[in-house]
Amino acid sequence: MDITFKDVSYIYQANSPFAHKALDHLSFHIPAGSFVAIIGHTGSGKSTLIQHLNGLLTPTEGEVQIGDHQITSDKKPENLKELRSKVGVVFQYPEHQLFDETVRKDIAFGPKNFGVSEEEIERRILEIAPAVGIDESLLERSPFDLSGGQMRRVAIAGVLAVKPNILVLDEPTAGLDPRGQSDIMNMFYELHQRENLTTILVTHSMEDAVKYADHVMIMNKGTKYMEGIPEEVFAQQEALNKVQLDVPEVIQFLNAFNARFGVDIPFRRQSVAELAAEIQHALKGAESIE
């Protein structure tokens, strides 16, 4: 499912003294199957944007198109429920939304609501639970007895059990330890590829954006500030600093190294080992010139 925003604006508390324009004539196109990272400092409009993707918010102006579903200011999508079954959103701290008696029932809640049969739900649970790292033995436990990281996985399983085509992830790894972070991100990435999903990742982590995304969109003041492939976007350190963003650490280091040694090693998503070899080469090169 393609995602297209045409000139979308959204105003909170419109026509009141508290009116606040969160999206300002935002236009972009995301082809089906992309992995897009959306980045921007706090208050840049990221969260407002993703709430348009499943019709939680309708634009004040402009048009949102998700697959066949069209959302405009005067037109709610005709089949909102269908749209929501296709767009799965993992909100920040999704474990706060757990509510049911057991892990199994909590995961089943979403698909049940969308009319999926009991047998199919059970089949999905047995497939998804191990994929997110929830052992079968935990299915009858109360989700509230689990650790924070496990609760997060259960909540994510609940979203995945609906089998969405578009997966929207809002800071899915905030508060997890480093291993938990990479486990969860690798799980999403595998799923993205295996199920041919369109994945939208809202993140503060430039490292994750570089590692997983094939396209990056930078938000500032409710509108698109930059977009492109990660290597190109992150090459523009000054422009990003201007909107209070950093580039990934490896690029910061490369920029500093290049400046200091008067060389020009480009960032090509090389591994740290490859980078070390290029640095060695550059050091030798500098020597031969002298």
Added chain:
Amino acid sequence: MRECFIEFRNVSFRYGDEQPWVLDDVSFTIYKDEWVAIIGHNGSGKSTIAKLMNGLLFPQKGEIIINGIPVNEQTVWDVRKQVGMVFQNPDNQFVGTTVQDDVAFGMENRGFAREEMVNRIDEVLQAVRMEDYLLTEPHRLSGGQKQRVAIASLLAINPEVLILDEATAMLDPKGRKEIMRTVSEIQEKNEISLITITHDLEEVVQAERVIVMNSGKVWAEATPRDIFKQKDDLRKIGLDVPFVAVLADELKQLDIMIKNEPLNHDELLEELWTLHSKM
């Protein structure tokens, strides 16, 4: 000889009789005016340590001494006057309807005179650069601004130790750096102890000392430089090492003789520059 401020003596804690021990015979000391980072995987016992430090929890075994006072149900109110804590989610920490009310709350509870309260509110909000938001409703602030107000509210009551429990996890990278700069300036100026519980490696390398927790035990206790020398072992217990440390290792594999364990870009660039000048 540095003055000892917090002492854990053989502390064990579990959340219930049938539950596993979250902390298992933990002992360490934190000095006055020291910045200590506590790291460890989720569930390693880090946050439990923080909650024990201001008497939100009490250990089943062992003893915790804060500034000479053993923490127990009788002394908990005295202890809390000295221990200020900021948590991950700022929304859970607001009580006032405006920023100034919120900062005043803690002082009111401790019976500060009105005159002094007014002065201190200005002073602490300036310290966290939030003086322009005196009458703003807390829920209209950004995440970073909220955390700064939460920190100001603590500074107002003059704690001897400031504990940040993943207090910057929700912030964007710039907001995170700003908060840490503010906090470390205040720590140096007021000569208080600072304890940061964090996964953020940039925060960890700035600390004087690091305590690594693993499965309820103190796994290591050393300077950041010594801690990050143990890269493989850290990874085994689910922790990360800074990018420069990884790069330095790869360079060493290529026979580039990096001697010190660099902790930031400048240190590594400096080493490479020195090596290159000698080539």
